[in-house]
Amino acid sequence: MEVAQQEITTEAEKKETVNVSGSVALLEALIIEGVTTIFGYPGGAIMPIYDALYDYNEKLQHILVRHEQGGIHAGQGYARTSGKVGVVFATSGPGATNLITGLADAQIDSTPLVCITGQVFAHLLGTDAFQETDVINITTPVTKWNYQVTDATEIPEVIAKAFYIAKSGRPGPVLIDITKNAQIQKFDFEGYVKCNHIRSYKPKPVVRHQYIEQAAELINKAKKPFILFGQGVILGSAEQEFKTFIEKSGIPAAWTVLGAGAIPTDHPLNVGMLGMHGNYGPNVLTNECDVLIAIGMRFDDRVTGRLDKYAKQAQVIHLDIDPAEIDKNVKTTVPVWGDCKETLPLLTALVEEKRHTEWLALFNDYTRKEVEAVIHDELNPTEGEMTMGEVIKQLNDLTHGEAIIVTDVGQHQMVACRYAKLNKTRSNVTSGGLGTMGFALPAAIGAKFGAQDRTVVAIIGDGGFQMTLQELGTIMQSGINVKIIILNNRFLGMVRQWQELFNERRYSFVDIQSPNFVTVASAYGIAGKSIDQREDLPGALKEMLDHPASFLLEVMVTKENNVFPMVPQGCSVSEIRLK
Amino acid sequence: MSESSTERQEYNITVYTENQIGLLNRIAIIFTRRKINIDSLNTSPSEIDSIHRFNIVITETEDVVRKLCRQIEKQVEVLKVYYHTNEDVIWQEMALYKVSTDIIAEKVSVERLLRENGARAVVIRKDYTVFETTGHREETDNLIAILQPYGLIEFVRSARVAIIKDSDGFNRKLREFERLEPGEDVYENEYLNKGEKVFTM
Numbered sequence: 098m099e100v101a102q103q104e105i106t107t108e109a110e111k112k113e114t115v116n117v118s119g120s121v122a123l124l125e126a127l128i129i130e131g132v133t134t135i136f137g138y139p140g141g142a143i144m145p146i147y148d149a150l151y152d153y154n155e156k157l158q159h160i161l162v163r164h165e166q167g168g169i170h171a172g173q174g175y176a177r178t179s180g181k182v183g184v185v186f187a188t189s190g191p192g193a194t195n196l197i198t199g200l201a202d203a204q205i206d207s208t209p210l211v212c213i214t215g216q217v218f219a220h221l222l223g224t225d226a227f228q229e230t231d232v233i234n235i236t237t238p239v240t241k242w243n244y245q246v247t248d249a250t251e252i253p254e255v256i257a258k259a260f261y262i263a264k265s266g267r268p269g270p271v272l273i274d275i276t277k278n279a280q281i282q283k284f285d286f287e288g289y290v291k292c293n294h295i296r297s298y299k300p301k302p303v304v305r306h307q308y309i310e311q312a313a314e315l316i317n318k319a320k321k322p323f324i325l326f327g328q329g330v331i332l333g334s335a336e337q338e339f340k341t342f343i344e345k346s347g348i349p350a351a352w353t354v355l356g357a358g359a360i361p362t363d364h365p366l367n368v369g370m371l372g373m374h375g376n377y378g379p380n381v382l383t384n385e386c387d388v389l390i391a392i393g394m395r396f397d398d399r400v401t402g403r404l405d406k407y408a409k410q411a412q413v414i415h416l417d418i419d420p421a422e423i424d425k426n427v428k429t430t431v432p433v434w435g436d437c438k439e440t441l442p443l444l445t446a447l448v449e450e451k452r453h454t455e456w457l458a459l460f461n462d463y464t465r466k467e468v469e470a471v472i473h474d475e476l477n478p479t480e481g482e483m484t485m486g487e488v489i490k491q492l493n494d495l496t497h498g499e500a501i502i503v504t505d506v507g508q509h510q511m512v513a514c515r516y517a518k519l520n521k522t523r524s525n526v527t528s529g530g531l532g533t534m535g536f537a538l539p540a541a542i543g544a545k546f547g548a549q550d551r552t553v554v555a556i557i558g559d560g561g562f563q564m565t566l567q568e569l570g571t572i573m574q575s576g577i578n579v580k581i582i583i584l585n586n587r588f589l590g591m592v593r594q595w596q597e598l599f600n601e602r603r604y605s606f607v608d609i610q611s612p613n614f615v616t617v618a619s620a621y622g623i624a625g626k627s628i629d630q631r632e633d634l635p636g637a638l639k640e641m642l643d644h645p646a647s648f649l650l651e652v653m654v655t656k657e658n659n660v661f662p663m664v665p666q667g668c669s670v671s672e673i674r675l676k
Numbered sequence: 677m678s679e680s681s682t683e684r685q686e687y688n689i690t691v692y693t694e695n696q697i698g699l700l701n702r703i704a705i706i707f708t709r710r711k712i713n714i715d716s717l718n719t720s721p722s723e724i725d726s727i728h729r730f731n732i733v734i735t736e737t738e739d740v741v742r743k744l745c746r747q748i749e750k751q752v753e754v755l756k757v758y759y760h761t762n763e764d765v766i767w768q769e770m771a772l773y774k775v776s777t778d779i780i781a782e783k784v785s786v787e788r789l790l791r792e793n794g795a796r797a798v799v800i801r802k803d804y805t806v807f808e809t810t811g812h813r814e815e816t817d818n819l820i821a822i823l824q825p826y827g828l829i830e831f832v833r834s835a836r837v838a839i840i841k842d843s844d845g846f847n848r849k850l851r852e853f854e855r856l857e858p859g860e861d862v863y864e865n866e867y868l869n870k871g872e873k874v875f876t877m
Binding site for chain 1: 746747853
C-alpha cells in the first residue's frame, strides 16, 4: 500500500502503472484534487471505500456525521467558506436518498460538491437488491451532473470530470454512484490527469465586447443607475473587481441574501438587502432607477416580487455566467454573458468616474424612514422581551463583523441577514434558494472546517434546530469549535407571521414545543446557557465567544414579533410594507 | 415582444448530444418539470460517429421554447440545441398500416386509394398486408380515415424526424467544440446576428 501510494501520484506521461482497487484510485484522485476533508457516513455498499480510507487517515480527514443530510450540509458549509469543492460520502439506498435535500439546496444555490455514493454490485442493479435505489435517476433533477461507475477503470477519468464540472462555470453538485464491484476491482492505474476540457461542456461563455460597450454606454448616460449583486460575485472571486467597478462608477449597490458580504456591510455604496424582507430603499427604488445592473444574480421571485410590475421603467443590464439566466425572469436590454471576474474589469475601464450624490441621498432618506419605523426599535428595545435584532446587534458589537454567520431558515434568518455586520467575503452561509430548515447546524460544522481560523456563529430558530440537532454528536466527536445561538420564540415564526398577516391569525400547527436545549447540549458534552433577561445578553454572548470550545446559547425572544419591512407575496417591490 | 413569441405553435427542437446513458431522462425532465407535453421525440445517431441527435416536437410559444433550449444546452453532455418552426425544417413521419389481404384482393378500389396516398406494401401475407407511408401528420392521418371502412387492423406512426433547411451539418462545429479553447462559433446565440435588436426593449 505504501509503495502504491507513492507511485500513482506521479505524472501521467510515464505510463508506469500500478495495480490498485477502484477504492484506492478514488482516494488518490481526491488527494490530487486537493481534498483534505470528507464528510460522510459508512454503510454496506460503500464499505470497500471506507476500508481503503482506513489507510489514508493522515492525508484525508473524514468527519463522521450523524445523518447523511448533515453530511451534505456540512459539505456545503465547507464549500461556501473555503471556496473549495465539498466532498461527501454516503452509502447506497437510504444513505443516498438522505442526500437529496442537500443536493437540491446545493443545486439552487450553485454550491460545488462532489458526492460519492456506494451502490450495490453491478450484477444486482435493477433487482430490488438490499439497499438498492435508482440513485442516478432520483438525483438527476438536483445535480449539475451525475454518473454511475460500474467498472473501476472508469474511476480516474470520472472523478476528474466530476471536480471539473462541480467547480467550473456556474458551480453545482455532482454525484458519482460507484457499484461495489468497481470499488473492489483491481486495475492498472496509469496515474491521474486533471480534467480541463469536456467538448460538450462550455463553462464560460465568450465575452462579447459589443455588449460591454453597449452596457457602458447605458451606464454612462444613466441618471439613476442601480446595481443588484448576488453570489456570482463571490463564486467568481470577483469581490475586488466588483468593488473597483462600483467605486469608479459611484453606483449604489444592493445585495441578494447570497450576495451578502461580497462588499463590506459598511461600504458607503452598499445600500442594503433586496427582496421580500430586504431594505426599504432598495426595493422602492428598484422601480425608480433608469438603469438596473444585475451582477451574478438570478432574479429570484423573493427578490422581484410581482414580475409584471418589476423595474418596468428601467433598461436592464444582466451580467451572468449562465446563459440560461439571461431573460429567464426579467427581460434584458443588454446581456453581458461571462464570468464577472472578466467582464467587470472590462466594464470598469469604459465607465466614467461619477458620483451620484443626489440619487444616493435618496437611498439614505429611505434608510432613515426604515430606521425610524422598524430598525431602531428592533435593535435597541428597552422594555419587554428581547428581540432577534438586538441579539444580532450585540453580536456585531462583539465580533466587529469578523465572524462567519451561518443561518437556518425563517424569521431569524431574515433578521440575521438584515442586521449582521460582515466585513469579509465568504462570511454568510445560509440556505437561500431552497430554504432548507435544519441547514445551519451541519453547515456551521462544515463552515468551520473550511475556515478554521475564523469564528463561526450559527444562528438558528427553535424549529430548525430540532430538524438536525443530532449533529451535536458530530461536534462532540470532532471537537470542532462552533458557536450556536438559538433564537427561541416558541413558534415556527415565519409561518406564524404569514398566518397572522394573511390567514386571520389562524395559527395552524406553528406552536412548537422544545426540549431543554442546554440540557440536550450538555448530554453531548457541549457547554450552554439559556437567557431570557436583556441585561444578561452582552455577558452571555461574550461568554459564548470566549469559551474555548463549542457553546450553545439559547435566547428567549418575543413570541409574536414580525419581520418587517415585507413585500407581501404577489405584490410589487414598491408596495413594500413597513408594518 | 413580437407576435411570434407569444403565439403557441409547433417547434422542432434539434439537440446534438454525447451518447450517454441517462441523458434522455435529463432532457425529458426539463419538459416534464414545467408540465410541458412532448408531442414527439426521436433519438438516433447523427451524421457524426458518437454524436446523437434528438428531434423533439412541442407546441409552445417561442419565449418558452427559447428558455427550454437554454436549459437543455446547459446540460453537460449536450453540445448544441436549435429550435425551428415547421416552415424552417423538412419533416416527415412514417406510418405502418395493417389491413386484411382478403379485403384488398376483393376491393380493387383499396389498392387504388393506397397508391393515391403514396403507400407501398412492405409485407404481403395470406392473412394480412402491411402498407407503409411517409409524410406529414395530416397525410398519415388521412390514410387512416380512408382505410377505416375497410377494416384497418393495426396502425402505428413513428416520431417526427426533421432536417433543418438552413444548416450545413454539425461536422465543422464539432471540431470547434473539441478544441481546448473553442472559438465564438461554439457560443453562438440568437442575439448574435440580431445586434440591432438587442439594444431595444
